[in-house]
Amino acid sequence: MDTKQSCRIDPATRPSTTAQTSASRRWLTLPTLCLAVLVAQVDTAVVNLATRAIGRDLHVGISVLQWVMDSYNLVYAALLLTGGLLADLYGRRRIFMTGAGLFTAASILCAVAPSAPVLIAGRALAGLGAALLIPASLAIVRVVWADPAERGRALGIWAACNGVAMAIAPTLGGVLINHAGWRSIFWVVIPLSAAACALAIPAMPESSDPQGRHFDALAQCFGAVALGGLAFAAIQSRESPGLAGAALLVAVLAFALFVRVEAGKGAAALVPLDIFRSRTFRGALAATSGMTFGMYGLLFLLPLTWQTTGRFGAVGAGVALMPMALVFIAVSTFSGALVRRYGARVTAAGGVAVIGMGLLLIGASTYQASILATEIGLTMTGIGMGMATGPLMGAAVGAVSAARSGTASAIINVARMAGATIGVALLGALFAMAHGGPGGLRAAMLLGGSVQIACAAAAYGAMRSRPGHS
Secondary structure, three states: OOOOOOOEEOHHHOOOOOHHHHHHHHHHHHHHHHHHHHHHHHHHHHHHHHHHHHHHHHOOOHHHHHHHHHHHHHHHHHHHHHHHHHHHHHOHHHHHHHHHHHHHHHHHHHHHOOOHHHHHHHHHHHHHHHHHHHHHHHHHHHHHOOOHHHHHHHHHHHHHHHHHHHHHHHHHHHHHHHHHOOOHHHHOOHHHHHHHHHHHHHHOOOEEOOOOOOOOHHHHHHHHHHHHHHHHHHHOOOOOHHHHHHHHHHHHHHHHHHHHHHHOOHHHOOOOHHHHHOHHHHHHHHHHHHHHHHHHHHHHHHHHHHHHOOOOOHHHHHHHHHHHHHHHHHHHOOHHHHHHHHOHHHHHHHHHHHHHHHHHHHHHOOOOOOOHHHHHHHHHHHHHHHHHHHHHHHHHHHOOOHHHHHHHHHHHHHHHHHHHHHHHHHHHHHHHHOOOHHHHHHHHHHHHHHHHHHHHHHHHHHOOOOOOOO
């Protein structure tokens, strides 16, 4: 990586957006970025908890509820590459604000949705907003905090916001669902996303770095079809195996065409293929996809199982999930220190392995009368996520030049959301095939945990970082 390469600052914003002067307003930059992460994660976590209420109110089953979850994931995954490139080309702050605005509009649509198709459309629009918002957020971290040690501390706080969302969302969501209905969960995120949009101008320097790159409609089309086809195949794998197989074939063909188009464009490509020469970058992708494969499946199926079996209501399920979130927050704030001491390789891969062991423990304890073993498993997942989330993001964006930070953050988020989409789809399908309940949850958690441990091992073999390096 060329460490001398730097991002172009929008001339209209000089001199206040230079690297030196932007340091004076980092106290506002990081909270604004964290607010954006909080918005996206609160929305996802609360929707997980509301699936039973939505299904009962709109008279739909688990396959439609999967689409309520995965319409967001599908659009998010398909358009992340575009979001990352647009941030690099036209300004990270500008794209961040556009994403926050779309997320606000999507939340309003979901809140007033009269039917499941409208709700699914609103969730898809939220996915588009997140596809612009999240890569731009991570790219801004890479630009503003150029020093790896400082960036590690910032990413630890950034990642802790995922835990804050998981701590707030279940309890708040349970109370709202019980007393104000499931629509209220969408109204509650609107002030947060609007605030993130409003604070972006005073809080963030504008930066971009086209470096001869431009929007490539053909590559974006093939990339979106490949990612979307893969997600669609996973979602439909149980309900329509033939359709899922056709979608998978289309995805493979589109991916091959995408690679062919990108190979001919070199450094000007939507995804410059030389970015994958970094072993650390490839390892971060493997660990991230494995982490979300199991975690999103857990967050979808465990509250659903608790509520359908009568163990907990919405509020009780939220409270039972809280230890995981609190541990996640606590550990995330120290993840930068763990990287400096042990290296990103040990911290990130070890964290994903700990999550996998937590899921295996949850799967093994589904028939127990006590939830003690399940709570221990959830605590392990919180520890693992706190260890892995920030370092994985840091390893990915730190493995490339700042000029490609938007693209790198988009790719790592593609891995994150591809894992989540496929995890919800395949583990949800396995859950249903095993007739749901404790038996279905056990089967899903054993598969999810095994995949996570395998991905952790692959990442450990690929990543080559030393303590103190991102």
